[in-house]
Amino acid sequence: MSKAPNAEAFIEEQRRAIASNPDCGTSHYNLAVALLGQGKIEEGEKSLMTAIECSPGLAEAYVQIGGIRLKRGDLDGCLDWNRRAVKMKPSFSEGWGNIGFVLLQQGDLEGAIKALKKATAFNFRFIQAFATLANAYLMNGQIKESIETNLKAIDLSPEFAVAHNNLAIAYLEDGQTALAVEHADKAMELGYQVAPEILKELEPHRS
Known part of the structure; x- marks a missing residue:
């Protein structure tokens, strides 16, 4: 229907x-x-x-406009409208999550981490923000923080394939190969396409 x-x-x-x-x-x-x-x-x-x-003061409207800008490929416009949203409503987790996502795309890792930490603090069930934050930590070389944040995402949603994939990469970086294999397999079981180079690197560590 x-x-x-x-x-x-x-x-x-x-x-x-x-x-x-x-x-x-x-x-x-x-x-x-x-x-x-x-x-x-x-x-x-x-x-x-x-x-x-x-x-x-309708912060949600600013975020919606930011989303439209993002779909048009206008990262700066998306960032601007989401910054207006959190200026109107400082505890608006969705706005902070979007800011973090855009800053990550633009290569501002420190700025992204700062915004995403706010997003997850204001909404401790914001799973997508946890996953993006974990990715930002990984890109910034903060492996332990990335693992910890991905585990929070999985705690919220055990079937969240992206977090399992990210954990596989983070555990591999950390030298915890058995856990890396376990989470790569789980990500694939959930339908995620783990990068071939990661699978190749994990192959010698399979029992």
């Missing part, structure tokens, strides 16, 4: 709410999210801008 009719009904409901109260930022935001869900990116973006005009 398609959910499209329900989405259309929701969109109409938000349009009616806006017609009766044009300055309600939340209605503009809800409309934007529904439009984005239908792939109407430009229309959704306009509604997000209107939501911010009506409610400048």
Whole structure:
């Protein structure tokens, strides 16, 4: 069954709410999210801008615009809008997670780690932020911290394949080859494609 009719009904409901109260930022935001869900990116973006005009403190709208910028390949734009989000709402874990992700893409490892530590502090169940933080630690040569952070991700979700893959790499770097093999196998069991060079390096350590 398609959910499209329900989405259309929701969109109409938000349009009616806006017609009766044009300055309600939340209605503009809800409309934007529904439009984005239908792939109407430009229309959704306009509604997000209107939501911010009506409610400048609506941090979620800033993050949504950042997401649109990211999809367009505009990392600086994504970073800017997420920084605006956490300025409005300093404890907004999603904003910090996005900032960390972009800074990691841009090679600012220290900045990424700082932002991702905030993301996980404000939301201790933010599994994707833990995985990205673990990756940032690994890239920064902080192997022990990477292992510890990946283990937190797996504690939250034992079937999280990315964390098992990252653990395999971190344990390999740390010389704990038996654990590296174990987590590489687990990642593959969960459908993750472990890099061929990692598997080749692990081959001599299989019993």
